[in-house]
Amino acid sequence: MDIKDIFLRLAEVDSPSGYEEPMMRHMLSELSPLCDEVHVTPRGNVVGVQRGTDEDAPTVAIEAHMDQVGFIVANINDRGFIRFRRIGGALERTLMGQHLRAVTEKGPVTGVVGLKPGHITTPEEARSVPPLNEMYIDLGAKSREEVKSMGIEIGTPMVWAAPPVELANGLIASPGVDDKAGLTSIIAVADRLKGVQIPSTVYYLAVVEEENGLRGAYSVLYDLDVDMAVAIDTTSAGY
Known part of the structure; x- marks a missing residue:
């Protein structure tokens, strides 16, 4: 799975905060072949699950947000x-x-x-x-x-x-980098771990309305038994 191709597919999907339905459908299509189960919460968050081999092992969540400014x-x-x-x-x-x-x-x-x-x-x-x-x-x-x-x-x-612009050294500039870069990361990790036998269950979380006050992130973990979580987002370049 090519990282750049994943990002460019995501960059084609407009997802202003509060209007993430097209990205929700896209993330369902990306994660469904990679996970044991995928569902959408009532809030609109997409949750993919790869089951581990040990029910007592710590569970891990990897999260990124679907919305853009x-x-x-x-x-x-x-x-x-x-x-x-x-x-x-x-x-x-x-x-x-x-x-x-x-x-x-x-x-x-x-x-x-x-x-x-x-x-x-x-x-x-x-x-x-x-x-x-x-x-x-x-x-x-x-x-x-x-x-x-x-x-x-x-x-x-x-x-x-x-549209996305390819820069030197494999970099890409795009209005949707925040946080389609994070979504790209969780898809890539899910692809890397597909079929790999690891003890821990891994949850892949694509959440709504981060730009409007972290609304999706506040609710997504309520129904999940997660021991540790990693949130993936962007940071400034050149400052």
């Missing part, structure tokens, strides 16, 4: 421009001029965060970042009705519309 449509004006709010910890300075993708039942719809042209920007504006409530998304639509015809309503989730 995103945005949500807050308003659509009569000219078809969208005001939006964040889901999770997105920073305003990362947004100006960026492409965002709405996740709709009709399929993805891409727009751009509007940026005032340089020739009408004041020196003060050029040195500052506008607050989120002053930003807007331009889909190219001409009216509120046209936006709605695309499947976009108030409450529609959005994510960055940036």
Whole structure:
């Protein structure tokens, strides 16, 4: 199993926090061939289990979160421009001029965060970042009705519309690295341990809504007999 291929498959699945259903289905398909059993909790967490050979051996859980930082449509004006709010910890300075993708039942719809042209920007504006409530998304639509015809309503989730970029030394930059890198890790471990006789039972946990306050992680262990757990997440690069 190739690590990069696992990650790139995961990177194709949009999973803004609170809207993880597509990633939940994907993780079920990834873990089902590797585990003795797989189920989804009422909260939406995916749990895969590889049974150990010794019922008295310590049990281990390996956890990563399925959700990613995103945005949500807050308003659509009569000219078809969208005001939006964040889901999770997105920073305003990362947004100006960026492409965002709405996740709709009709399929993805891409727009751009509007940026005032340089020739009408004041020196003060050029040195500052506008607050989120002053930003807007331009889909190219001409009216509120046209936006709605695309499947976009108030409450529609959005994510960055940036594909993964392969860097030097086998590294990948992608908006979804947090935490699709962690999900990649638990799939790779499950693949490595498939069919291996070890004493301990191992639980593979893909949880929801980490970006919204660790909501999935708080509940996932309540019904599991786990002696130790490892949470896999990302950290900063270059700082």
